[in-house]
Amino acid sequence: MGAGGYSLGLRDPGTINYQNPASYTSLDTLSFVFEGGILDQYFTIKSTQASASNNYITLGYLNFGIPVTRWWKTSFGLLPFSNVGYNISDDDVIDNIGPVSYLYEGSGGINQLYWGHGFSITPRLSAGFNAAYLFGTLDKRRSAIFPDTSFSFNLRFIDQNIYHDVLLTFGLQYDHPLRNNHYMRIGAIYGHKTNIRSTNDQIAYTFAKGSTGIEFPKDTIVQTSGEKGDVVFPQRFGMGMTFGKQNRWEAGMDYQWQRWESYAAHGIRDSLRNSAQISAGVQFIPDYASVSNYWEKITYRFGLRYESTYLELKENQLSEVGISFGLGLPLRRSRSTLNVGMEFGRRGTTADNLIQQNFVRFSFGVSVYERWFVKRRYD
Numbered sequence: 001m002g003a004g005g006y007s008l009g010l011r012d013p014g015t016i017n018y019q020n021p022a023s024y025t026s027l028d029t030l031s032f033v034f035e036g037g038i039l040d041q042y043f044t045i046k047s048t049q050a051s052a053s054n055n056y057i058t059l060g061y062l063n064f065g066i067p068v069t070r071w072w073k074t075s076f077g078l079l080p081f082s083n084v085g086y087n088i089s090d091d092d093v094i095d096n097i098g099p100v101s102y103l104y105e106g107s108g109g110i111n112q113l114y115w116g117h118g119f120s121i122t123p124r125l126s127a128g129f130n131a132a133y134l135f136g137t138l139d140k141r142r143s144a145i146f147p148d149t150s151f152s153f154n155l156r157f158i159d160q161n162i163y164h165d166v167l168l169t170f171g172l173q174y175d176h177p178l179r180n181n182h183y184m185r186i187g188a189i190y191g192h193k194t195n196i197r198s199t200n201d202q203i204a205y206t207f208a209k210g211s212t213g214i215e216f217p218k219d220t221i222v223q224t225s226g227e228k229g230d231v232v233f234p235q236r237f238g239m240g241m242t243f244g245k246q247n248r249w250e251a252g253m254d255y256q257w258q259r260w261e262s263y264a265a266h267g268i269r270d271s272l273r274n275s276a277q278i279s280a281g282v283q284f285i286p287d288y289a290s291v292s293n294y295w296e297k298i299t300y301r302f303g304l305r306y307e308s309t310y311l312e313l314k315e316n317q318l319s320e321v322g323i324s325f326g327l328g329l330p331l332r333r334s335r336s337t338l339n340v341g342m343e344f345g346r347r348g349t350t351a352d353n354l355i356q357q358n359f360v361r362f363s364f365g366v367s368v369y370e371r372w373f374v375k376r377r378y379d
Helices: 021-026
Strands: 031-046 051-067 072-094 098-120 125-145 154-177 182-191 194-209 215-233 236-245 249-258 275-284 299-313 316-330 337-348 356-371
Touching: 021 072, 021 098, 021 125, 021 154, 051 356, 072 125, 098 154, 154 215, 275 316, 299 337
Parallel strands: none
Antiparallel strands: 031 051, 031 356, 051 072, 072 098, 098 125, 125 154, 154 182, 154 194, 182 236, 194 215, 236 249, 249 275, 275 299, 299 316, 316 337, 337 356
């Protein structure tokens, strides 16, 4: 996060780069790497009429990386994949009926438990793949409430999807050494279009609301349970490049694209647009080998990113932009690191009565680098 999120060309023996599984081959043959972190986000959403703020903390990542052979390295862990959280109301007036309030609520999330492998094809070329098992539940509720009439029942529709399937991602990396400890690295990833299995439950019913706010269900209009189907997860690909000097500095850039126009859930298409993202960042260490000045051993990071998201509302394709900063704080007498990242960003627009989101994200993590596979000559 601290360097704009670029990752496709990134290789580091002390870091597990889940975004490109080909990077696992950079892990030391004699070492074990563990990484864990949390993500804290504070955000404000606003329209031309109102604004609201909120905050949440969630698991950022939990990853493990170990060597199998000199040419085969593996990683496994738990990561969030997607989440839903909103509560929106929209008031209107219907002729001959009166005022009505439309309520839209969503909650839940999908996580991924992955197992990835990286293989050294040649001393410079690596390939790999991640197999991620997706699991979780997303709940959506839509309600129409008539506050000033006793002749119309309120209406609510509840839609619940339970996801469970495997998603594959493939990666390549080419590491080209240059003069004077400089290097250039090129990476690419690809994920084909996948049908994710899901189970759908739906219920629609009318209800009355008492003076104390208690709801009294009346009639069930629609009810289905355990309907199995597929969610089409779209094709995606990305390319990235890094250029730098070993243990001193690095600059990188990524481009990623995803074909969201092919998305469908249980045979129902959506009005999504293809998304694209550009990420760029730099990181540098003043003096990696310094023994007297701790501040010169810190990794300083800075980055930018821009995304055209898959959302299009009122003929506006929403965009997201972010600027980030970060630090890699080495632990004394160890090759382990504390990583801190911060990103300031904006998503959407208030034009055409839409909603804009301003956010600050904080990432706190630790990379534990330990030598486990050393055969001692003497006990």
